[in-house]
Amino acid sequence: MQDKSLAETEYNQFRLFLEQHSGIVLGENKQYLVRSRLAPLMGKYGLPSLSEVVKQSMRPTERQLRAEVIDAMTTNETLWFRDKYPFDLMATQLLPQFAKLGRPLKIWSAACSSGQEPYSLAMTSLEYQQRKPGGLPGGVSIQATDLSPSMLERCKNAEYDGLALARGLSEERKRQFFDALPNGNMRLKENVRRLVSFRAHNLLESYTLLGKFDIIFCRNVLIYFAPEAKAKILRQFAAALNPKGILFLGASESIAGLTDEFDMIRCNPGIYYQKKT
Numbered sequence: 001m002q003d004k005s006l007a008e009t010e011y012n013q014f015r016l017f018l019e020q021h022s023g024i025v026l027g028e029n030k031q032y033l034v035r036s037r038l039a040p041l042m043g044k045y046g047l048p049s050l051s052e053v054v055k056q057s058m059r060p061t062e063r064q065l066r067a068e069v070i071d072a073m074t075t076n077e078t079l080w081f082r083d084k085y086p087f088d089l090m091a092t093q094l095l096p097q098f099a100k101l102g103r104p105l106k107i108w109s110a111a112c113s114s115g116q117e118p119y120s121l122a123m124t125s126l127e128y129q130q131r132k133p134g135g136l137p138g139g140v141s142i143q144a145t146d147l148s149p150s151m152l153e154r155c156k157n158a159e160y161d162g163l164a165l166a167r168g169l170s171e172e173r174k175r176q177f178f179d180a181l182p183n184g185n186m187r188l189k190e191n192v193r194r195l196v197s198f199r200a201h202n203l204l205e206s207y208t209l210l211g212k213f214d215i216i217f218c219r220n221v222l223i224y225f226a227p228e229a230k231a232k233i234l235r236q237f238a239a240a241l242n243p244k245g246i247l248f249l250g251a252s253e254s255i256a257g258l259t260d261e262f263d264m265i266r267c268n269p270g271i272y273y274q275k276k277t
Contacts, residue, residue, distance in 0.1 A: 004035050004042075004050045014054045022070050022147060022202070024224045037072040041065070071148045078113040080168035081120045082219065085270035086248050090121065090215075094246065095128045098214055099136050108210065108240070109144040110203060110218040114164070115155035115196075117217055118144035119188055122195040123177050143210060145201035155198045158188040203233050207240045214242050220250035227258065234259040238275055247273040 006014075014034065015026045026033070034050070041053050045065060056062045057069040081087050098105045109118035125140040146152055165174060165186055178186040201210065203221070216237055222230050237247055238261040247262060249255070255262060255273060262273035 004039055006031050006034060006050050006054065010051055010054055013058070017058045018070070018073055019226065021066075022073070022204075024073060025226050026073075034073070038069060041068060041072065044068075067149070071150055078116045080116045080173075082117065082168060083251055083270070085267065086217070086219075086272070087120060087124045089267060089270070089272070090124050091128050094215065095125065095136060096132075099138070101214075102138055104138040105136065105140045105215070106211070106213045106242075107140065107142045107215045108213045108217065109142060109196075110201075110216060111221040112144035112146050112151070112155060112198070113148075114151055114160075115144065115158065115198075116164075116168070117219070118142050118155075118196045118198075119158070119192055120168075121217070122192045123173060125195065126177075126191065140195055142196045143213070144196055144198050145210070146198075147200065147202050149200060152198050152200060155196075158193050159185050160187075161185050203236075204229060207236045210240060212242050213240055213245060215246045215248070216241060217248045219248055220253070222249060222253050231258045235261070238262065241275045243275065243277055245275045247275070249273065 011031050011034065018024050018026060034054070038050060038053050041047070042050060045053070045056075047053050047056065053065070053069070057066045059066075095105070107118075107121055109121060112118050121142055122140070125136065125142075129136055144155060146155070159181065162184065165178075174186065177189055177192050179189055180186055201207075203218075203225075218233075218237065222233065225233065234255055238259065241247065251270070255264075261276055263276055265272050265274050
């Protein structure tokens with residue numbers, strides 16, 4: 001019988017390890033989350049206990065197990081057109097505004113999970129171009145990043161099952177942007193997929209190789225980081241944005257006390273942050 005127990009000292013050591021290597025902060029008494037996420041690795045690696053999974057994952061020599069443990073602990077659920085208002089703002093205000101630049105609009109979807117956010121942005125851009133032919137003369141380029149290799153593979157495949165498709169996606173958008181597959185799943189059409197490129201990236205590392213962006217989406221991610229890490233990430237976002245670039249955070253996230261490099265722009269509903277000039 002597999003032992004899924006985890007002593008408090010082991011849990012606290014693992015919390016520290018996870019924060020150091022991914023920036024994710026586990027709260028106290030979240031052993032149940034570790035159990036649910038890591039239990040499948042016991043059978044995969046032939047390990048007798050959850051304690052052994054945790055111990056071995058913290059050894060520098062166990063690179064594959066370490067990568068799978070971090071992957072499992074940092075995978076989050078998401079949905080299409082989450083919170084709605086950022087995509088409405090894109091369609092009604094931001095795409096027309098940035099179209100005046102006369103060059104490609106560059107968007108970054110940070111911590112993109114299984115791809116719903118960047119692909120929602122791609123669909124929003126295509127719908128705008130359908131309504132206003134020639135309205136985006138420079139086109140749109142969407143860079144999506146995530147820490148999780150398994151998530152990035154799912155993103156690139158762009159195939160989703162019925163449960164994922166039911167979360168925030170209208171029947172009209174399914175018809176317009178997806179192809180049905182023989183296995184009952186659906187796959188995004190090529191005109192959506194080609195707008196988005198995916199790459200692995202840790203938000204705690206350098207952003208230099210990613211280039212500069214006009215808009216960054218990093219929503220419902222900072223809540224998992226310690227204050228010092230949040231401040232560092234926000235500084236790096238500011239450096240990665242072009243002048244007057246825009247940052248979208250999650251509805252419950254705030255930059256108060258972390259950075260003074262952005263102005264808060266109130267909308268109705270919602271808010272976004274604009275890089276100060």
